[in-house]
Amino acid sequence: MKNKEIAKLLYEIADYLEIKDVNYKPRAYRKAAGNIEALTEDIENIYERGELEEIGGVGEAIAKKISEYLETGKLEYYEKLAKDLPVNIEELTSIEGVGPKTVKKLYNSLGVETLEDLEKAAEEGKVAQIKGFGEKVQKNILENIKVAKRGRERRLLGKVFPLVEDLKQRLLDKDVFNRVTIVGSYRRRKPTIGDVDVLATAKKSEEAMDEFCALGDVVEILAKGDTKSSIILSGGIQVDIRIVEEEAWGSALMYFTGSKDHNVSLRSKAKGRNWKLNEYGLFGPEDDRLASKSEKEVYERLDMSFIPPELRENTGEIKAAEKDSIPVLVEEEDIRGDLQVHTNYSDGSGTIEQMVERALDKGFEYLLISDHGPSLKIAGGLTEEEFEEQAEEIEQVKDRFGVEILHGIEANITKDGLDISKDWCDRCDILCVGMHDRPDDPTERILSIFDEYPIDIFVHPLGRRFFSREPLDINLDRIASKAEEEHISFEINSQPERLDLDWQNVKKYRDKLKYVISTDAHSKEQMNFMHLGVSQARRGWCSKENILNTQPIDGVRSYLNG
Structure with a gap:
């Protein structure tokens, strides 16, 4: 690929x-x-x-x-x-x-x-x-x-996702493999990953290793053995594979998915019963195998409910599983609309019609067009006149499609407030705001605009970009409290280099705020990123009730209108 x-x-x-x-x-x-x-x-x-x-x-x-x-x-x-x-x-x-x-x-x-x-x-x-x-x-x-x-050292999950899924399918298409799963931080959906770790079962492990090392895009074979091999694919991605016995599939899947801290806690729990847990299974005092075929079996034998891979970071999931209180996590299928996409009116490549068609393909009921405000000239920010032209085109497109098209803007927070007038704000179905520069007083600026303007969604709250831009130095506790008071939703941005709000803070504020998972798509293809934002919401322990755009559009409006 x-x-x-x-x-x-x-x-x-x-x-x-x-x-x-x-x-x-x-x-x-x-x-x-x-x-x-x-x-x-x-x-x-x-x-x-x-x-x-x-x-x-x-x-x-x-x-x-x-x-x-x-x-x-x-x-x-x-x-x-x-x-x-x-x-x-x-x-x-x-x-x-x-x-x-x-x-x-x-x-x-x-x-x-x-x-x-x-x-x-x-x-x-x-x-x-x-x-x-x-x-x-x-x-x-x-x-x-x-x-x-x-x-x-690490790569963006969203950038390698299509390549890894293609690799997995190519291996599954080979008769010699019975099961293939990508494990490690990829399976836990961490925003960035290191090497790609593959766990598999096979009819004949030596033949499986031959097939693995002969993949068409292999540029270097680092190691080749009977059950373990390592290759470099085109693009510089290292892939390590391990073949395990069918009998040990569940325990191996659990072990190689991690995280390390999660596994240490599980082993400690087993040890407390004079048992032993490793990649080969859960064993009793006499080395009798108690569980190993499935992860669910291993967790249940330890008197725990199943823990989804995204939660396995040793942040309370084990105690919750012991009490059978792991939340039912949000799924991509629960999302009913995308509440931030850009078009060719600013820095997007898709027309309004193309973005709406893709929204329909994805089964969405509504879509928010939110091109950049005028101060972001590098992104082709809209003038007020262009906003009105866009409104007219949206009305025309609405007549041809059975999807609710909302018209908004991604206004920029400046030293003087927002880069659009209050009258302009009132003409938005939903108003998104974000900070695109790095002032000395970001917290005060954000709190000030939350007070002065009818804001609906605070987009990419930390302003981070992996491997290039550190998060803003802001007091998120104060901002979240103000957002709760004003019924402002925080965005979980699905762009691979953002995934912002980060999952740790998503978890921290999930009982305080309503989140919106948006793609921030700048093309119809980028609307495929929704699953990345959903993954971070899942890592933040969110159920569909925590996510505003799992509701019908009337429910979205009701919350944002306070």
């Missing part, structure tokens, strides 16, 4: 074009790259059907480049661009505050080609000496390099 490779290629082309001051094209390439990343289908299958141009943002020119890469394994257009600036542009632009043009300055001034080169130059004080940089920029770069380095 080459989706990730091609997306990376298009992102880098966009960066090189931006360095050359080419207008419009960088944005087009980034939109196409983002949509390809969000695909759940292998792009090679789409290419073989001749349907590349049906992917959002992929026109004739980009489709030809994708075809060339799929047919030859390289792209001449990219190679010409990269030759002029021999830097690791993906690595350098992963650092918050370092864009393509900054990369060019760093290369021309200091010969910086890699993240290590930049770190060394900053530590030696050379970055501050470049015209237009200074000590503050140098300090920020050094701090942000630490964040970016974490991205080398």
Whole structure:
């Protein structure tokens, strides 16, 4: 599956074009790259059907480049661009505050080609000496390099999800495998994962290892044994597989899913009965096997109800299972509408009609169009006139589709309040607000706008982006209390690099607030991200009653109107 490779290629082309001051094209390439990343289908299958141009943002020119890469394994257009600036542009632009043009300055001034080169130059004080940089920029770069380095060790769940699911299906399609499950942090749906861990049973383990190591996109075999092997797939993802006996499937699944702390607590519980628990099973004092075939069997033998994988972080789930009080967790099927998507009126690639069609495909009853407010110029924020034009188009689309189309905006919190007037706020069916800069007083600004404006949803509350932007330094307790008072819902944003609000805080405030799980989709393909937000809600112990958009639209309005 080459989706990730091609997306990376298009992102880098966009960066090189931006360095050359080419207008419009960088944005087009980034939109196409983002949509390809969000695909759940292998792009090679789409290419073989001749349907590349049906992917959002992929026109004739980009489709030809994708075809060339799929047919030859390289792209001449990219190679010409990269030759002029021999830097690791993906690595350098992963650092918050370092864009393509900054990369060019760093290369021309200091010969910086890699993240290590930049770190060394900053530590030696050379970055501050470049015209237009200074000590503050140098300090920020050094701090942000630490964040970016974490991205080398772990990958975003949402970015690898299609690749991992494709890998799982390819293994299941081979006759030699009986069962295949992805375990570890992936199964627990942590927002970021390290290596991909596969647990399987097979008719003949040696044949299974041969099939595993012969997968079409294997670039390196790190180790190969009778029951354990490790490979590197294209895109640099390490995959480790372990074959276990059918008899021990449940205990092995539990053990290799983790977390480590959860397993330690379970083993301690078993030890208290003079039993032993490991990947091979739960054993009594005489080493008699008490349970092992299924996870449910093992939990029940320990006098516990089944604990969903997302909860296995040793944050109270064991005591709850002992009391049979694990909540019935929200499912993606419970979501009745998406309450934040963007269109081509701002920085989205889909039309209103395309987004509504996808909403219908997903079985949604309602959809909120919430393009950016005017101050976010980099995202093509709407003017008031464009908002009115959009309202007219929404009315026209409503006549053709049986879905409730809500019209709102994602207003930006500024030093003066919001970037839209109160009259404009009143014209929104649902008003979303978010903070897109990093002021010295974020808590006071947020509390102030909660007081002054008719806000409905506080989007991506922490303002974080994995591996590039740390969370805002805010007093979330105060903000959550004010939100509860004003009937403002907190968003759980499903974008892979956000997944914000984080699951720990979701759990903390789940009895205080109503959450909205939104995709923040900037294309029809990105509406597939909903399951990621649902996973974080599940990790935060949320049932459907905690999630506002599991209700019909009248219930949503009733809560938000207080």
